[in-house]
Amino acid sequence: QKEVEQDPGPLSVPEGAIVSLNCTYSNSAFQYFxxxxxxxxxxxxxxMYTYSSGNKEDGRFTAQVDKSSKYISLFIRDSQPSDSxxxxxxxxxxxGGYQKVTFGTGTKLQVIP
Amino acid sequence: xxxxxxxxRYLVKRTGEKVFLECVQDMDHENMxxxxxxxxxxxxxxxxxxxxxxxxxxxxxxxxxVSREKKERFSLILESASTNQTSMYLCASSPPPYNEQFxxxxxxxTVL
Numbered sequence: 001q002k003e004v005e006q007d008p009g010p011l012s013v014p015e016g017a018i019v020s021l022n023c024t025y026s027n028s029a030f031q032y033f034x035x036x037x038x039x040x041x042x043x044x045x046x047x048m049y050t051y052s053s054g055n056k057e058d059g060r061f062t063a064q065v066d067k068s069s070k071y072i073s074l075f076i077r078d079s080q081p082s083d084s085x086x087x088x089x090x091x092x093x094x095x096g097g098y099q100k101v102t103f104g105t106g107t108k109l110q111v112i113p
Numbered sequence: 114x115x116x117x118x119x120x121x122r123y124l125v126k127r128t129g130e131k132v133f134l135e136c137v138q139d140m141d142h143e144n145m146x147x148x149x150x151x152x153x154x155x156x157x158x159x160x161x162x163x164x165x166x167x168x169x170x171x172x173x174x175x176x177x178x179v180s181r182e183k184k185e186r187f188s189l190i191l192e193s194a195s196t197n198q199t200s201m202y203l204c205a206s207s208p209p210p211y212n213e214q215f216x217x218x219x220x221x222x223t224v225l
Contacts, residue, residue, distance in 0.1 A: 008153065032212050043117070043203050043216030044156075088156070092211070099211065100171070105155035 003027050006089055006104030015113050019076040023089035023104045026070065030102075031094035033065050035074045038086045038106065047074070047087075051094075079111045116140070117217035119204055125223045132191040134220050136204030144207045145187040146214065147171075147179060149200040156203065162187055194224045 006023045013019055021035075032051055036044035050056045053067045062075040072091075076083055089104040120135035138145065146161040148171075158171030160179040168179050176198060180188045187206075191198055201221050205214040 006155075034212060041218070043205070043218050045216065046213045049212045100158065101211070101214065103156040105153060
């Protein structure tokens with residue numbers, strides 16, 4: 001079983017829809033949770049990160065972490081064609097020093113005009 | 114604007130060749146990483162370096178080596194390329210507290 005599971009999609013939605021992207025994980029030591037966006041033929045770029053449980057909002061994007069269920073989500077409101085990309089979840093522990101980041105396999109999102 | 118650059122976007126090599134992939138960052142980051150990205154497998158860490166001349170194995174180091182002679186440059190070496198090393202290779206750098214990694218555009222390597 002993978003440490004981080006993510007539905008690969010593709011997920012196709014009409015412009016303006018609310019998008020929900022999700023990951024589950026098995027390692028209870030994970031404390032930091034990140035979402036990266038990767039456009040075609042580009043490297044991933046960080047969208048946002050959260051620490052432990054709770055919500056974090058940044059414009060049209062909301063990240064949610066439920067540590068009790070080992071489940072994280074990224075919501076995109078008023079989705080735009082420019083949001084079409086692959087979204088990768090990532091997570092790491094918080095012990096001192098560098099902690100390896102474990103990535104999900106990514107969900108491909110297409111927003112149709 | 115922060116930048117991680119990789120020496121090639123596309124590379125085609127023959128089985129058995131020695132392959133060098135170069136990565137340069139201009140952000141003075143201590144940590145640098147090499148990943149490979151494959152469909153269905155996601156990003157897998159090959160090696161990382163936390164300082165000049167320092168390196169640590171990642172999840173899949175077999176068949177690869179790395180070199181970090183200068184802080185800004187991190188090289189990935191395929192000693193004898195094999196077809197199963199055909200992949201997208203991504204370099205990244207990261208400052209403390211390591212929640213954000215800055216990625217290069219990737220090198221798509223094909224080994225024939």
